[in-house]
């Protein structure tokens with residue numbers, strides 16, 4: 001196990017010119033594993049893998065399953081410096097032949113956040129219609145937005161969403177004053193992107209606290225996620241230090257006594273969410289007068305099944321998010337015929353980004369791979385680049 005973080009200078013060389021200067025000046029966060037992490041917290045155990053297999057089978061109607069992937073094999077994945085233990089990469093595989101354009105699965109998650117969720121369901125973020133008619137959870141006769149028995153102001157689009165919230169996370173936040181997080185972007189306390197990220201941490205922590213799991217990193221939503229170590233991002237004192245502590249305190253955690261939420265645990269959790277969250281912006285937010293206005297809304301969600309799909313620069317499956325309604329559902333559809341046993345790949349890059357050359361893609365994929373992409377297209381194009389170099 002490597003107990004000394006590598007000297008920063010060595011890694012900052014990976015950044016280029018101006019970017020490097022800027023990072024050095026303002027400070028940056030360098031994601032590195034906590035050296036004394038219990039190795040059990042880095043493995044996806046067999047119980048977790050079997051429960052994922054069951055979920056894949058049920059949600060995809062038997063179309064796909066999860067298993068060890070060979071995607072990084074070409075690259076000698078075991079990087080002793082950044083990954084203390086060789087971790088088996090998982091991937092999603094076709095369990096039978098899948099036809100072009102065939103829907104593979106719908107993956108819904110309550111682990112989502114919007115920088116401004118006003119006028120939307122608290123669980124799925126769809127736009128609430130007819131807010132003057134409010135039904136209470138359990139009273140299934142009336143429709144209209146649903147409220148909870150506790151009397152909190154949150155509203156839901158349907159009874160199912162209200163129940164998910166009561167069962168998974170609402171008890172942890174019931175009665176808590178979360179205004180500074182919920183209105184952070186409106187009050188100019190945070191940029192919309194950071195506000196959405198903070199709210200995602202809040203939602204996931206609320207779920208962990210409400211569950212019976214005592215070690216946050218063993219919560220199934222977190223245990224299955226892999227962090228991307230070696231990545232950099234700008235350091236913001238407020239966002240990286242103050243916010244995590246404020247969230248824990250708002251949720252009733254004593255940051256000096258409750259060591260299960262120690263700083264390294266929080267930052268491991270944040271690194272895992274950072275690597276796996278689907279982030280995008282949609283054009284419409286709701287004004288206080290309840291009209292949709294044309295102003296960007298930042299959205300982040302972590303979908304459990306989606307997060308197990310590996311990236312390829314020539315994907316055979318595509319993901320769509322329901323942007324107009326802004327639900328946290330990710331829809332996976334086959335782009336070409338996929339034979340039984342073949343791995344299903346999505347692209348973490350947009351269609352435009354996929355058109356770029358292999359070296360540019362490598363840079364854009366840095367956040368996830370810190371090094372090379374293991375896909376077949378990159379292998380081919382990399383070989384071409386080498387060959388041209390030799391000729392020249």
Ligand SMILES: [Zn+2]
Nearest residue numbers: 121124157161
């Ligand atoms: Zn809903």
Ligand SMILES: [Zn+2]
Nearest residue numbers: 150152174175
């Ligand atoms: Zn409540």
Ligand SMILES: [Zn+2]
Nearest residue numbers: 313373375378
């Ligand atoms: Zn690639």
